[in-house]
Amino acid sequence: MKAYLFIIILFFAVSVHAQTTTRTTTKLDENTIVKDSSGTVLPYSIWQKLMQTGEYNLKKVTGLDEFVAYKMNDVEKARADERRKAAILNMPKPRQAASLKEGEKFKGDKFTDINGNKYDLKTSIDKVYVINFWFINCPPCKQEIPELNKVVEKYKDNKNVVFIGIGLDNKTDLAAFLKTTPFNYNIIDEGRFYAQKYEIDGYPTHVIVGKDGLIKFSTIGLAGNTVYWIEKTIGEQLKGI
Incomplete structure (x- = not known):
């Protein structure tokens, strides 16, 4: 299983994100300023899709609250994949749903x-x-x-x-x-x-x-x-x- 880089970045900011009656805010969202290499601001829907390809990464601009999206080379992608794998193995098991306990009979439908x-x-x-x-x-x-x-x-x-x-x-x-x-x-x-x-x-x-x-x-x-x-x-x- 290869996770998208955008998702991994998000996961490092919050270990779990569930949609309930209260929304959880993260650092990387639709309000985050992301530019391409020419300095053009990218719409949220565009840079999110770039991250989801697993081909791109975000680099924070020094001294500014904004990022630049750039395409990773093969070495960077390999390193990112290794870091992701190591991070996943060190994470605790995801929290269990209270009403669906492991080992219990599933009600079925x-x-x-x-x-x-x-x-x-x-x-x-x-x-x-x-x-x-x-x-x-x-x-x-x-x-x-x-x-x-x-x-x-x-x-x-x-x-x-x-x-x-x-x-x-x-x-x-x-x-x-x-x-x-x-x-x-x-x-x-x-x-x-x-x-x-x-x-x-x-x-x-x-x-x-x-x-x-x-x-x-x-x-x-x-x-x-x-x-x-x-x-x-x-x-x-x-x-x-």
């Missing part, structure tokens, strides 16, 4: 995604289910999507792993959002009922259910090693299949 595909988690115990509770206007939810898509891509040919994204938004809004921001989980719309049932109180919330129907991992918010633990848990569960 029957879901239908926006494409009409059905999933029966009430009786099916032969797959690993990777579930994400999220909503469109949740900054950390959107921030993690590119990395989650990489995990989906890794297991796209493995029928023993099923990715389900339970969105709180309606089908129309989700369809419009997904046109510009692909999210490759199987998306469930109108998910507030399920969020309330599972007592979700922060977003994103992740839960991984093993083939025995037990919760193997859960977490609330987005920490620097959230996706690492998702992928790690999937790998551990597949060893028994």
Whole structure:
């Protein structure tokens, strides 16, 4: 799992970022001044996408509260990747979602995604289910999507792993959002009922259910090693299949 540099920078500023009723501010946000090499100020949407490619870095301008975006060379990217890996391994395990305790039986439901595909988690115990509770206007939810898509891509040919994204938004809004921001989980719309049932109180919330129907991992918010633990848990569960 290779994390985007922008996300890693953000994670060093705050170890976990969850969307609740109170917003958490970070140093790098839409108010941050970022320029290109010619001195032109870049809109937030532009420099954020540059960072998400993993090809660029931000360098603080000495004496000023602003940054310059520049493209890293291969050596810099390799060093950044090694620092990221070391940092992730030294991080504590992401905090567990209070209502989704590891080792407990997952309540289970029957879901239908926006494409009409059905999933029966009430009786099916032969797959690993990777579930994400999220909503469109949740900054950390959107921030993690590119990395989650990489995990989906890794297991796209493995029928023993099923990715389900339970969105709180309606089908129309989700369809419009997904046109510009692909999210490759199987998306469930109108998910507030399920969020309330599972007592979700922060977003994103992740839960991984093993083939025995037990919760193997859960977490609330987005920490620097959230996706690492998702992928790690999937790998551990597949060893028994």
